Amino acid sequence: MIKEAIEKILSLASINTATIGDQIFTNSDLRRVPDAVTDTLKVRNLQGIVDYLRNNFDSKMPVIVHVISPTQVNVVTGFNRDLNRSTLIEATALLPEIKFGWFYDIESFNILLQSCFVDTEQKQRILSIVGNVVDEKVVTVGDTGISQQVTAKAGIATVEPVVLPNPVHLKPYRTFVEIKQPESAFVFRMKDGPSAALFEADGGAWKLDAIEEIKLYFSKELEQLIADGHVVIVG
Structure with missing residues (x-):
């Protein structure tokens, strides 16, 4: 025993x-x-992924660049013997906080437009309106009862009624800075106070545009690796 x-x-x-x-x-x-796993590298821009793949530091080729959303991209390996993938590196965009559908006081709205939106003609038009409002009242005009009107400065000593433009097409910073920010439609509204807000009005189509722009960016930056069969881009 x-x-x-x-x-x-x-x-x-x-x-x-x-x-x-x-x-x-x-x-x-x-x-x-079981296969050994490592912690995922985390970066804040697309260039970090490009640098990582060009140097092939971990010798994990071939890999898949998975564009998950306008704000997240993962680089994953093929299946291991456990039928799992390893996420080698993850990029998450650093973005300003923009509250769509939220009414800001005029000063805050002005700052938001100047700091969080790409400069465009329609952005400048809205800034001109909200920066020259002289009356706290917002009037509904038009046969539909939807259009709005405010009283704003028209010159040094004159004021006049201004109908708010709608819809407006703007380019807020909503995806990685390396790519062109997608333009989309917004409903521009004001209310007494005065205060102003932007409401998204494109049904989220901008997200698909952003994903395509990210894929195009990687297609150019990783052209040789793609041609050699080391990188596949999906999104």
């Missing part, structure tokens, strides 16, 4: 491995050794 116990202890003390097919097992009960 004691001899058997000692032999059992000795058998457990040794580590034995066996390879069956392309899988590795260990010890007498042939438990399979």
Whole structure:
């Protein structure tokens, strides 16, 4: 009895491995050794992914560049023997906070437009309106009851009624700065105070445009790796 116990202890003390097919097992009960995993690298721009793949630092080619959304891109490996993928590096965009559908006071709205939107003709038009409002009242005009009108400065000593433009097409910073910010439609509204807000009005189509722009960016920056079959872009 004691001899058997000692032999059992000795058998457990040794580590034995066996390879069956392309899988590795260990010890007498042939438990399979899982693939090792590492922490995912995290960056804040698309260039970080480009630099990582061009240098092939971890020698993990071929890989898939998965454009998940306008604000997230992951680089993943092929399936390992456990039928899992490893996420090598992840890029998440650094973006300003923009609350669509939220009424800002005029000063805050002015700052928001200047700091968080690409400069365009329609942006300048809205800035001109909100920056020259002289009356806190916002009037509804038109047969539909939807159009709005405010009183704004028209010159040094004159004021006049101004009908708010709608819809307006603007380019807020909503995706990685390396690509062209997608333009989309917004409903521009004001209310007494005065205060102003922008409501998204394109049904989220801008997201598809942004994903296509990100894919185009990688197609250009990683052209040789793609041609060599080392990188596949999906999104």
